[in-house]
Amino acid sequence: MSAKFINTSRSQKNNTSYGVTCQTCENLKCLIKRRLPILNDSRLVQQKNNINCKKGQQFIIEGAPVNGLFFILEGKVKVFRTGINGREQIVRFAKEGEIIGHRGFGTEEYYSIGAIALEQVKLCYFSKDLLQEALRENPKFTYDMMLFYANELNKSESKVKTISQMTVRERVVDTILYINRKFGTLNGFLNLPLSRKEYADYAGTTEEQVIRVFSALKKEKLISAQGKKIGVLDMAGLKKEINEHNYFLDS
């Protein structure tokens, strides 16, 4: 909770608490890892920081000043924004290889979002200044980042449409499909245990609505539920729910 994770003063070489450097990292989804050949001797990769987060720990606080960007090395997080009456709207879920906090990058001085670890998470933290330096010097890297931003914008525009035009039932189904697409399944259940409230916060409804839709879907044999674990029984049936209204979005 304290601000010590923003501590960028790490004297030595590339060693970290758990020994992952950009060179030894195996996460090929990471933009920086993919461009390592051209970024290898930049100060950016030499001075990155590693941060360990426990489950439930918030590592980005709304309103805090932006000093850099987070890349997820391992684990899953949720990114949210707090609404008027204190209700939180989950903007997206993110997993390894994704970037967090990029919206505040550049002109914004403060984060407009918060981020919480959903499980044990390892993060790579890059300072804003060094990142800007790397972007100015490496057009290819800059281009990759631009594609990432364009893609993110597209997804968030799709989500606006989802929330404003779909019924609650469709939004909940859409959320299940989204989690399924993004995180896959494990032993027949979605590979990401979320509370009903978290489903609600993502789908833009209330916890009760999610429960009601879930129990309806269970009766219809479309999904199964055991506590937090949700299993998809009839993928085609769920997709049909949304396809019928032509709102299916692959975000």
Added chain:
DNA sequence: TCATTAATCGCAC
């Protein structure tokens, strides 16, 4: 086992 926390359900608006 007891104490919390989360999931459901029912009911009024």
Added chain:
DNA sequence: GTGCGATTAATGA
């Protein structure tokens, strides 16, 4: 559809 409160199930210390 939404929001509150009571009941019950699940989880953790």
